Amino acid sequence: MAEPEFRAGFGCLVGRPNAGKSTLTNALVGEKVAITSDKPQTTRRAIRGIVNRPGAQLVLVDTPGLHRPRTLLGERLNDLVAETWSDVDVIGLCVPANEPIGPGDRFIVRALQGVRATKLAIVTKTDLADRQTVAQQLLAVSALADFAEVVPVSAVSGEQVELVAELMIGQLPPSPMLYPDDVATDEPTRVRIAEFVREAALEGVRDELPHSIAVLVEEMTEETTRGGEPLTRIYADLYIERPSQKAIVIGRGGERLRRVGAAARTQIEQLLGTKVFLDLHIRVAKEWQRDPKQLRKLGF
Numbered sequence: 001m002a003e004p005e006f007r008a009g010f011g012c013l014v015g016r017p018n019a020g021k022s023t024l025t026n027a028l029v030g031e032k033v034a035i036t037s038d039k040p041q042t043t044r045r046a047i048r049g050i051v052n053r054p055g056a057q058l059v060l061v062d063t064p065g066l067h068r069p070r071t072l073l074g075e076r077l078n079d080l081v082a083e084t085w086s087d088v089d090v091i092g093l094c095v096p097a098n099e100p101i102g103p104g105d106r107f108i109v110r111a112l113q114g115v116r117a118t119k120l121a122i123v124t125k126t127d128l129a130d131r132q133t134v135a136q137q138l139l140a141v142s143a144l145a146d147f148a149e150v151v152p153v154s155a156v157s158g159e160q161v162e163l164v165a166e167l168m169i170g171q172l173p174p175s176p177m178l179y180p181d182d183v184a185t186d187e188p189t190r191v192r193i194a195e196f197v198r199e200a201a202l203e204g205v206r207d208e209l210p211h212s213i214a215v216l217v218e219e220m221t222e223e224t225t226r227g228g229e230p231l232t233r234i235y236a237d238l239y240i241e242r243p244s245q246k247a248i249v250i251g252r253g254g255e256r257l258r259r260v261g262a263a264a265r266t267q268i269e270q271l272l273g274t275k276v277f278l279d280l281h282i283r284v285a286k287e288w289q290r291d292p293k294q295l296r297k298l299g300f
Contacts, residue, residue: 008057009172012084013122014112015094016104020124020155024094025049025062027155028165032267033185033192034062052181056169059178061088072290085115090171092122092164097129097137097152101144109144118171121147122164127154190217191299193268197236197280200263201249212241213249214288214298222274230274237283239298246282257282 013021022034029049051058061084085091091112095105112119121141126134134152142150149167153160179186187195194215201213219235238260240249250257257280265278288294 004055005174006055006057006176007169007172008059008175008178009089010059010061010087011090011092011168011171012061012088012117013092013094014085014108015124016102016108019094019096021094022047022062024092024122024124024153024155024161024164025060027158027161028058028060029184031184033187034195048186050179050183050185051165051169053165053169056172057177057179057181058165058169058172060168072292072295076295085112085117088117089173090120090168091115091117092120092168093141093147094122094124095137095141096125097123097134098125101137101140105144112145118148119145120164120167120171121145121150123150123152125154125156126152126159127157189271190220192271193217193220193234193264194236196267196271197238197260197264197278199267200260201238203260203263212245212289214239214285216298225275231277232268232272232274233277233279234268235279235281237281239283239285239288241285241287241289243284246284249282 013024015021025034025047026032026049028051030051033049034047047062049060049062051060093105093108093112095101121144123134123137123141129137138150138152141147148171151160151163151167153164155161185192194217198213198215201215215236215238217234217236219233221233223231223233225231238249240246248256249260251259261278261280265276268276268278285291285294285298288298
């Protein structure tokens with residue numbers, strides 16, 4: 001009997017901000033490739049997570065949440081989403097189980113109408129809703145459009161994560177492997193480190209501040225300690241838009257910034273497999289979200 005053909009291709013999770021896309025991406029990949037936060041627009045770039053299964057490889061592109069933009073950064077993020085949609089084989093629309101369908105969800109469904117990729121609907125965060133609420137949400141989501149499949153999932157508990165992987169892989173064309181099977185993401189290490197710092201900085205800040213935070217790794221050096229252990233020194237700049245935001249990020253007596261450094265360092269050490277010395281500096285880049293030159297510098 002002939003071996004089934006290997007399948008490989010691109011998939012994409014879309015949805016309004018904070019719909020559970022990044023958490024589901026991490027669950028499908030099996031390791032943390034996208035940062036997560038309850039702050040809207042946490043994801044700012046198209047992050048590729050590579051989902052390897054027997055006989056198949058799904059390159060899953062986690063995109064920023066589609067939203068009505070108020071800044072040049074917002075416009076660029078929306079352009080990135082639309083560009084990603086045009087290049088994938090399968091799209092999973094993520095709608096949280098615990099929130100009513102709103103204008104943002106309908107806006108995305110309308111935007112998807114002209115896209116050729118197969119569309120699945122994924123009702124996320126089922127661990128935060130009772131069974132009846134999940135059932136009602138599945139019906140409501142089914143009524144939005146003609147989806148190939150509608151499936152509930154909890155990335156936190158792992159329930160139905162494998163089914164989502166199977167359904168997305170089922171839409172991929174026959175193809176050789178696109179990445180080595182031991183690769184989880186093609187994100188550069190410096191970018192992943194900057195994102196870990198930003199994730200830690202987003203924890204507990206006021207609502208107006210998250211959009212203003214960007215992180216750039218300026219320098220990374222490797223050395224050996226006197227005890228013969230490898231040590232990575234990382235110098236990173238944390239950008240904000242106004243001098244008044246500096247005190248919020250630093251905290252009383254520098255306490256918040258120390259917490260940010262400690263939380264980020266733990267994740268960076270897991271990523272690099274070495275001890276890490278992390279040096280964070282706060283920089284003010286006035287209205288960087290609206291400034292094309294600053295956006296270029298910060299990688300947008």
